[in-house]
Amino acid sequence: MNTSNLTASNQDQSLSLYYYDGCPFCQMTLKALEQLKQSAESGDALNVELRHIRRQPQYRTELIKQGGKPQVPCLRIDNANGKTQWLYESRDIISFMRRHALADA
Numbered sequence: 818m819n820t821s822n823l824t825a826s827n828q829d830q831s832l833s834l835y836y837y838d839g840c841p842f843c844q845m846t847l848k849a850l851e852q853l854k855q856s857a858e859s860g861d862a863l864n865v866e867l868r869h870i871r872r873q874p875q876y877r878t879e880l881i882k883q884g885g886k887p888q889v890p891c892l893r894i895d896n897a898n899g900k901t902q903w904l905y906e907s908r909d910i911i912s913f914m915r916r917h918a919l920a921d922a
């Protein structure tokens with residue numbers, strides 16, 4: 818996916834990560850999230866709600882219905898203007914979170 822049209826702004830967006838434990842791509846993404854949170858620069862800027870699609874099957878249902886497929890990890894980006902974007906691919910998610918943490922830091 819071309820993510821260049823995704824603006825990372827911690828003022829205007831709320832983020833939710835759809836995942837489950839046994840997925841190595843999810844673990845990699847969660848680890849990157851933890852590292853970003855621990856870095857002094859990002860501080861409290863990175864607030865991501867974790868949505869386990871196996872423990873809470875309603876999240877799997879909405880991932881498929883709204884995101885388009887059951888693949889995890891997937892980052893849901895809710896913008897202040899009401900628009901929701903679904904970002905698949907761990908590499909793109911990590912890159913987006915990095916930009917998000919740095920935005921307005």
Ligand SMILES: N[C@@H](CCC(=O)N[C@@H](CS)C(=O)NCC(=O)O)C(=O)O
Pocket residue numbers: 839840841842843886887888889890905906907908
């Ligand atoms: N290239 C993807 C691979 C993600 C992936 O393969 N996820 C698996 C779980 S480990 C999955 O969701 N499989 C179910 C599906 O694709 O429908 C990434 O890096 O995020």
